[in-house]
Amino acid sequence: MVQDILLETERLILRRLTIADAESVYAIRLEIAKSSDLPTLDDTRNRWLPFILSYYQEGHGFGYWAAIEKVTNEFIGWFYFRSAPNKATDTAIGYFLKRSAWGKGYATEGVRALIVKGFTELRVKRVVATALTRNIASIRVMEKVGLRFEKLFTDDATGREALRYCLLREDFDA
Numbered sequence: 001m002v003q004d005i006l007l008e009t010e011r012l013i014l015r016r017l018t019i020a021d022a023e024s025v026y027a028i029r030l031e032i033a034k035s036s037d038l039p040t041l042d043d044t045r046n047r048w049l050p051f052i053l054s055y056y057q058e059g060h061g062f063g064y065w066a067a068i069e070k071v072t073n074e075f076i077g078w079f080y081f082r083s084a085p086n087k088a089t090d091t092a093i094g095y096f097l098k099r100s101a102w103g104k105g106y107a108t109e110g111v112r113a114l115i116v117k118g119f120t121e122l123r124v125k126r127v128v129a130t131a132l133t134r135n136i137a138s139i140r141v142m143e144k145v146g147l148r149f150e151k152l153f154t155d156d157a158t159g160r161e162a163l164r165y166c167l168l169r170e171d172f173d174a
């Protein structure tokens with residue numbers, strides 16, 4: 001059965017992404033991209049979004065969530081919560097918001113809701129998150145939601161120093 005992944009927090013609706021979100025997603029991808037690796041609308045619509053939508057077909061409740069700001073009904077970014085690439089027993093969490101929505105606690109609010117869903121409904125064993133050492137806001141979000149520092153490593157994609165944080169089910173239950 002395909003699960004409905006809709007989630008609601010105090011200030012956000014977290015819903016499935018759709019192809020109709022292509023322009024909103026593209027605008028945010030462009031805003032947070034590195035200048036050497038700019039996305040295109042075509043890539044967003046024909047490669048990036050179809051990949052994200054394929055998660056919903058699998059029906060296991062993981063994948064990507066669009067973040068809608070309730071007060072404006074605006075698309076402000078997205079979260080993912082999915083198997084970690086290198087370790088199937090881990091569930092990786094990530095968050096990407098448009099600049100005008102930063103600093104309002106939205107990333108923390110969405111991540112908290114996904115972690116609760118993961119441990120209470122989805123039988124997740126361990127949540128992990130990674131961020132470049134220089135990405136202070138992202139690291140602060142990990143700390144605020146109760147993840148704990150695990151290790152320092154070199155990010156394969158960028159060659160830069162990165163941090164991994166994690167939270168075990170036992171520590172969440174406690």
Ligand SMILES: CC(C)(COP(=O)(O)OP(=O)(O)OC[C@H]1O[C@@H](n2cnc3c(N)ncnc32)[C@H](O)[C@@H]1OP(=O)(O)O)[C@@H](O)C(=O)NCCC(=O)NCCS
Nearest residue numbers: 032094095096097102103104105106107108136137138140
């Ligand atoms: C990371 C990101 C999602 C944060 O979103 P956000 O909604 O602004 O996060 P929150 O408001 O929940 O929390 C951010 C925290 O970082 C702190 N922070 C932000 N910039 C900071 C800085 N330069 N120095 C110190 N603290 C900083 C904020 O003060 C806040 O902590 P506080 O509540 O204790 O004051 C957003 O910056 C983003 O989308 N960045 C680009 C994409 C990205 O890097 N994603 C992470 C990869 S997983």
